[in-house]
Each structure stands twice: as structure tokens, then as C-alpha cells.
Amino acid sequence: MSDMTINLKIWRQKNSTDSGRFEDYLLPGVNEHMSFLEMLDVLNEKLMKEGGDPVEFDHDCREGICGSCNMVINGRAHGPKHQTAACQLHMRNYNDGDTIVIEPPRAAAFPVIKDLVVDRSALDRIIEAGGYISVKTGAAPEANLIPVPQEVSNQAFDYATCIGCGACVAACPNSSASLFTGAKLSHLNSLPQGQPERDKRSIAMVNQMEKEGFGDCSNYAECEAVCPVGISISAIAQMRRDYMKAVF
Amino acid sequence: MPSIIEAFQSQVGRKILTGLTGFLLLFFVIFHLAGNLAIFGDPDAMNSYSHFLHQLGPLLWIARIGLIIIFVVHAWIGISIWLGKRKARPKDYNVYSSKGGPSKQSLSSRSMAFTGFVLLVFVVIHINTFALGDAGTVVVDGEQMTDIKTLVINTFQNPIYAFGYTFVMILLGAHLGHGIWSAFTSLTLRSPKASATIYTIGAVVAVLLAAGFLFIPLYIYFGGGCEAALINCN
Ligand code: HEM
Numbered sequence: 001m002s003d004m005t006i007n008l009k010i011w012r013q014k015n016s017t018d019s020g021r022f023e024d025y026l027l028p029g030v031n032e033h034m035s036f037l038e039m040l041d042v043l044n045e046k047l048m049k050e051g052g053d054p055v056e057f058d059h060d061c062r063e064g065i066c067g068s069c070n071m072v073i074n075g076r077a078h079g080p081k082h083q084t085a086a087c088q089l090h091m092r093n094y095n096d097g098d099t100i101v102i103e104p105p106r107a108a109a110f111p112v113i114k115d116l117v118v119d120r121s122a123l124d125r126i127i128e129a130g131g132y133i134s135v136k137t138g139a140a141p142e143a144n145l146i147p148v149p150q151e152v153s154n155q156a157f158d159y160a161t162c163i164g165c166g167a168c169v170a171a172c173p174n175s176s177a178s179l180f181t182g183a184k185l186s187h188l189n190s191l192p193q194g195q196p197e198r199d200k201r202s203i204a205m206v207n208q209m210e211k212e213g214f215g216d217c218s219n220y221a222e223c224e225a226v227c228p229v230g231i232s233i234s235a236i237a238q239m240r241r242d243y244m245k246a247v248f
Numbered sequence: 249m250p251s252i253i254e255a256f257q258s259q260v261g262r263k264i265l266t267g268l269t270g271f272l273l274l275f276f277v278i279f280h281l282a283g284n285l286a287i288f289g290d291p292d293a294m295n296s297y298s299h300f301l302h303q304l305g306p307l308l309w310i311a312r313i314g315l316i317i318i319f320v321v322h323a324w325i326g327i328s329i330w331l332g333k334r335k336a337r338p339k340d341y342n343v344y345s346s347k348g349g350p351s352k353q354s355l356s357s358r359s360m361a362f363t364g365f366v367l368l369v370f371v372v373i374h375i376n377t378f379a380l381g382d383a384g385t386v387v388v389d390g391e392q393m394t395d396i397k398t399l400v401i402n403t404f405q406n407p408i409y410a411f412g413y414t415f416v417m418i419l420l421g422a423h424l425g426h427g428i429w430s431a432f433t434s435l436t437l438r439s440p441k442a443s444a445t446i447y448t449i450g451a452v453v454a455v456l457l458a459a460g461f462l463f464i465p466l467y468i469y470f471g472g473g474c475e476a477a478l479i480n481c482n
């Protein structure tokens with residue numbers, strides 16, 4: 001297939017105080033085998049050669065496991081494909097002459113650092129509030145000492161696959177972090193190792209989520225639709241149950 | 249550890265309350281429709297039913313006050329969630345669209361605050377028209393009672409009322425189209441497997457309720473019910 005020319009409309013913002021604006025770029029020579037991020041690399045090379053300022057965007061593993069990438073592509077977090085992180089999205093999903101609008105995730109709790117890069121440390125603080133178990137350090141204990149039923153470990157693992165990218169926040173009309181918090185909390189609350197701190201964890205993580213300025217959940221389930229690992233909103237239901245159980 | 253009051257003010261607690269009050273309002277609405285259908289029954293059925301409710305005395309007042317509290321809590325939280333959107337996302341997207349699939353974004357879910365707000369205004373007008381309205385009296389089986397039926401039939405001769413009610417009942421259907429499924433989810437009564445079924449049942453119930461409610465004003469406006477009430481319409 002011949003190369004494509006893509007019209008890009010990208011949000012450029014110098015720093016957190018700059019008001020920001022869209023800038024248009026015409027990018028020829030885009031190959032269908034490129035990943036979305038590789039396409040942006042090509043753009044940045046071009047910009048640098050021309051003496052311009054490259055577009056900042058977060059990325060690391062480029063294989064859908066680290067959760068660094070999180071941009072909103074044509075109004076959808078991580079782009080058009082289900083259960084696909086932006087780094088796993090390929091240009092074969094686009095046609096010659098397409099216009100692609102790229103914006104950073106927008107939420108009060110995610111201030112823009114530069115261009116498409118936002119500060120997601122609010123999610124880290126939710127984890128710090130209770131997304132851990134307290135164990136004595138030392139040699140790893142014998143794995144089979146604590147029996148975990150298969151269904152329980154499967155369920156916990158499904159929640160543990162959350163890569164913390166924040167797409168749920170980006171896509172939620174209310175900018176709620178309920179899916180992230182629900183997944184992290186339900187993962188540990190499902191397992192025997194998570195039981196001693198269960199109530200404390202449920203309350204602390206829910207409180208922190210609210211304190212960071214994330215919005216309420218209206219059950220739109222858009223978060224589940226954009227989650228690159230497809231975490232179910234059942235995680236949110238479990239968070240609600242565990243929080244109420246902890247209070248009563 | 250938060251107190252129970254604090255817990256119900258948290259994001260999780262607020263959602264539990266929306267779901268709980270939403271369900272209670274749903275049950276009320278179902279009851280209300282059942283009462284309305286008395287208009288199709290025996291000529292005196294509607295007035296007798298209304299008379300029966302009035303005779304409950306203090307019980308009726310407990311129910312009324314309970315309903316008002318439920319309604320106000322529901323509307324208060326709903327509006328505050330809606331107002332919170334702007335605060336949580338001061339700068340909105342230039343381009344935004346749903347990704348579809350498991351997403352429950354729809355005209356129904358996105359307009360909950362609008363349809364809810366219209367319902368709020370509607371309920372005030374509705375109470376003013378019927379509960380506080382100037383109904384005459386009628387004697388049924390030797391007992392004097394409020395003639396609510398004639399008031400209803402007269403009111404719906406006015407096209408503004410007949411079609412206004414119809415419109416609002418369509419919005420009620422839209423509110424419940426997402427609302428019933430949402431209330432199940434808020435109260436954590438969900439599983440990935442049952443979700444689609446609950447959504448469909450919720451939507452069907454919403455459509456049936458709306459259809460049931462809006463049929464009455466339209467039926468009356470287009471000439472039904474006049475004879476039964478022994479009044480002269482038009
Ligand atoms: C006849 C009256 C009403 C009924 C039967 C009703 C029913 C429901 C139900 C079942 C839900 C789903 C609950 C949930 O999401 O957990 C809901 C949600 C909602 N209701 Fe109502 N409602 C009524 C009146 C109102 C009024 C007067 C308002 C406000 C002005 C309102 C605003 C809302 C909003 C904004 C939501 C969505 C809450 C959210 O975003 O999470 N409703 N309603």
C-alpha cells in the first residue's frame with residue numbers, strides 16, 4: 001500500500017499556565033504498518049529538522065503494558081479501537097487524507113505539563129492511600145501456603161491488569177476515577193492477603209479519589225469502553241459494596 | 249472511619265443514595281400509574297380510590313412527607329453531580345465521542361439532569377393542578393368526596409396540559425431508560441453477564457410506564473372519558 005498523508009490537529013500547550021491552542025500539521029509518508037506513536041515520532045523528526053518544537057507525549061513500553069500513553073484521539077481515549085492502548089493502535093486504521101485531532105486527557109486532577117503530557121500523580125496518591133498490602137520483608141513466602149480459589153484469583157487478576165493509564169478519567173463525562181480506584185481496590189480486596197487492611201483501604205482510597213478532584217460516577221460505563229485492558233465496571237460496584245461494608 | 253452521615257456524602261454514598269431514591273421513586277411512579285388506570289374502571293373508581301387515600305389521614309401524610317424527602321434528596325444529588333462535571337473538567341474537549349461497545353452513553357443517560365430537572369418543575373405544577381386544585385365534590389354511595397375525576401377530565405381538555413403532560417411523560421421514559429439499569433449498578437446489583445438483560449428490561453419498563461402515563465391525557469383530550477364522567481366536554 002502506498003504511503004498516506006494525514007492531517008493532524010494537535011493540542012500544543014507550553015506549560016501548565018499557557019492557555020494552549022490547536023496546531024495543524026500535514027504529515028506525508030505515513031505507512032500503514034506504523035503504530036500511532038511511530039507516526040508521531042515521524043512528525044517530531046520532521047518538526048525538529050525544521051527547527052520547530054516537537055510534540056511532547058507520554059510513552060514508554062509501546063506494547064500496551066505500562067500505561068504511559070494516554071491521549072485522546074478524535075475524541076476517544078486511546079483512539080477508536082476497543083482494548084487497545086494508543087501505542088498498540090496502528091495507522092492501518094486510518095485512510096489517506098484523514099484528519100486526526102489529538103488532545104491531552106482533560107481533567108482538573110490531570111493538569112497539563114506540556115502538549116499531550118499531563119500530570120497523573122493524582123492516581124499515584126490514590127494508590128498510596130491504600131493500594132498496597134503490608135507484609136514483612138524477607139524471603140518470598142511459599143506461594144501455596146495461602147490457598148486462593150481459582151475464580152477468585154482470576155477475578156483479582158482481571159482487576160490487577162489495570163495499567164493506570166487514566167483513560168477512564170479521560171473518557172468519563174464527569175472525569176471520575178471510579179474505574180481506576182475500583183480496579184485497584186477490588187484487586188487487593190478480593191485476595192486473602194488484602195483482607196487485614198480491607199476496610200481501611202476501601203475508605204482511604206475512596207476518600208483520596210474525591211480529594212484529588214475527580215468527579216462523581218454516573219454509570220455511563222464509558223470507562224469500560226475505553227479501558228485498554230477491558231476492566232469491567234463491576235470493579236466500581238465492588239468498590240461501592242466494600243466502602244459501604246467498611247462504614248457499617 | 250467516616251460517620252454514617254459523612255459516608256453518605258462521599259462519592260460512593262451519594263451514588264448509593266441516588267440509586268436508592270431512584271428505585272423508591274420508580275416504585276412510587278408504578279403505584280401512581282396503577283391508580284391513574286382507575287379512570288378506565290368503574291365510573292366511580294377514580295374518585296373512590298382518591299377518597300380511600302384521603303381517608304388514610306396521618307398515613308397519607310407520612311407517605312407524602314417521605315416522598316418529598318426522597319424526591320428532594322434525589323434531585324439535590326442529581327443536580328450536584330451535574331454541577332460537579334464542570335469543576336472536574338474545567339476545560340472540555342474540542343472533539344469528544346463515545347467509543348460504543350459496553351458504553352451506556354446515550355441521549356437518555358446524557359440528559360438525566362435535563363429530564364430530571366423538567367420532572368422537578370413538572371411535579372410542582374402537577375401538585376398545584378391536581379392535589380391543590382379546585383375540585384368540586386361528588387356523592388358516591390351516599391358519601392361525599394372530592395371529584396378528582398372531573399378535574400382531571402376538564403384539565404386535559406386544554407391542549408397545553410394534554411400535550412405538555414405527554415411531552416413530560418416521554419422525558420420520564422427517557423430518564424428511566426438509563427435510570428433503571430443505572431440504579432441497579434449504583435446499588436451494586438450487577439454482573440457482567442446480567443448487565444445487558446437488566447438494561448433491556450429497564451428500558452422496556454421505562455417505555456411501558458411512559459406509554460401508560462401519556463395515554464391518559466391523550467385519551468381524554470381526544471374525547472374519551474367525557475361520557476363516563478357525565479360531564480359536557482368541549
Ligand atoms: C419521577 C421522578 C423520578 C424518578 C422515577 C427518577 C428515577 C431515577 C432513577 C431510577 C435514577 C438512576 C439512579 C442511579 O443512577 O443510581 C435516576 C438518576 C438520576 N436522576 Fe432521577 N428520577 C426522578 C426525578 C428526578 C429529578 C426531579 C431530578 C432532578 C432534577 C433527577 C435527576 C437525576 C439525575 C441527574 C440522575 C443521574 C444521577 C447520576 O448522574 O449519577 N431525577 N433517577
Ligand code: FES
Pocket residue numbers: 058059060061062063064065066067068069085086087088163
Ligand atoms: S506506551 Fe506503555 S502502554 Fe502505551
